[in-house]
Amino acid sequence: MKNAAKRMGLVALPILSLMVAAASGLAAAQDGRQTVENVCNRCHTHEPICQNLNRNEAWWHMTALRMINNGAPISQNQAKDAAIFLATLKPGSEPVCK
16 A cells, blocks of 8 residues: 555656646746736837747847846846747737737
């Protein structure tokens, strides 16, 4: 019985870890969407953002850090969340390409 419980725990732990990771990724994407809508769009129209939706997370993160260096009022965490959000979008996606 103890071995069965131990095996069950060994199976459940990775599944739980994946669920937590997925939930945190979803939260980051939601926060990133809010950052893009409320902060990035203060200075940028949808067009340049939409034109770069084929970029990866690292590119978006470097771009957001460059914006911080230029005075954008966002935190490092907001920059990362925005990068995660934008990297998940396909070209032409809403709400970015309205």
